[in-house]
Amino acid sequence: MRHPSAMHNRGQSPAVCAPPAHRRRPPLFALMLAAFALVIVLGVGGMVGLFFLAQGQVGPPAGMIENLTDPSGFPLKIAADGTGHWSRTDVWRGALSASLALAAVLLGLATIFSRRISKPISKLTAAARTMAAGDLSVRVASYGVREINDLADAFNSMAGSISAADGQRRQLTADVAHELRTPLSIIKGRLEGMQDGVYPATPEQIALLLDETALLERLIEDLRLLAQADAGQLPLYLEQVCIDGLLDAVARSFGPQALAAGVAIQIVPPGPLPEVSADSQRISQVLGNLLANAIRHTPAGGTVTLRAWVDPTAPGQVNVAVQDTGAGIAPDDLPNIFERFWKADRARSRSGGAGLGLAIARRIVEAHGGRIWATSALGQGTTVGFTLQPAARN
DSSP states (O other), X not given: OOOOOOOOOOOOOOSSOOOOOOSOOOOHXXXXXXXXXXXXXXXXXXXXXXXXXXXXXXXXXXXXXXXXXXXXXXXXXXXXXXXXXXXXXXXXXXXXXXXXHHHHHHHHHHHHHHHHHHHHHHHHXXXXXXXXXXXXXXXXXXXXXXXXXXXXXXXXXXXXXXXXXXXHHHHHHHHHHHHHHHHHHHHHHHHHHHHHTSSOOOHHHHHHHHHXXXXXXXXXXXXXXXXXXXXXXXXXXXXXXXXXXXXXXXXXXXXXXXXXXXXXEEEOOOOSOOOEEEOHHHHHHHHHHHHHHHXXXXXXXXXXXXXXXXXXXXXXXXXXXXXXXXXOOOTTTGGXXXXXXXXXXXXXXXXXXXXXXXXXXXXXXXXXXXXXXXXXXXXXXXXXXXXXXXXXXX
């Protein structure tokens, strides 16, 4: 069973890959705290020493001249007076030297930390400007500081998401142009043929033009519905719905199509089911898309089965599934079937539709608060199902 719908991501390869962090880096705040704690301890110790010097409790005997070196390495000669006290000038000179040394240490630490912070931030800023200029392949490398490294990882993740979204946007534009161009080309060619007398304006020719016009109208309506769903503006008229009634109605509606394809439609008796909260027209549209896909990809003599049951893990939640006996979907293709414009066989575009049916089904189910899923095995068929929430009890 070949299902429609999606775009292949064609993002550019990154210019610079951020290597994974193999070990946890020390946080910047802890480094700065330790450094300033060290400076405070040294400064307090120096000021306490100067205080005792000023009080005369520390110093050489009177008349001695002592060679000292201040913390910055500058040699000093300090003389004691006759009482064993240092002179006021010498005390202030020592305090000034200690202050200068402390300022030098602080300046050095500030320089180190500013460079450690400003350099990676400058690179991140440059990378952001490069991305803003249109180069979505730009990436930044990790750094030695944990916070900066986390910021770089977040930037690279954001850049990857933007690149993937841009690739999807480009692919979507190309796919929409392709799907719109095909019916328009047929309509234009037929009308020009009628104008030149190549095709007579018979009812058959007019009917062919009307079919292509209907196909074009349906494609535009599907795109409008997807745009509404993406914007969160898909209108839903919720009511209490019996899902078994919808299964019967959809099966009868697609009976002639299944009969023409030689495919049997059967409904597994669901038993008692609770009512669900749903827009009956939208859910019928979902079932119609799933059933049309199943009939299209089931060979003559095959069977399409509709079933519904209560989810035992979620009381009141109803599961609905459409199962076919077609060729199945390859494991590599299965994750892509709910993407718009995706086709396993691009050469069969006209017979397989535009590739929007399952994308629309997913958006409608998600708008109902449900989940859509698919399982398949090559040669054994495909099952596509979705969940619906129970109706609120009054």
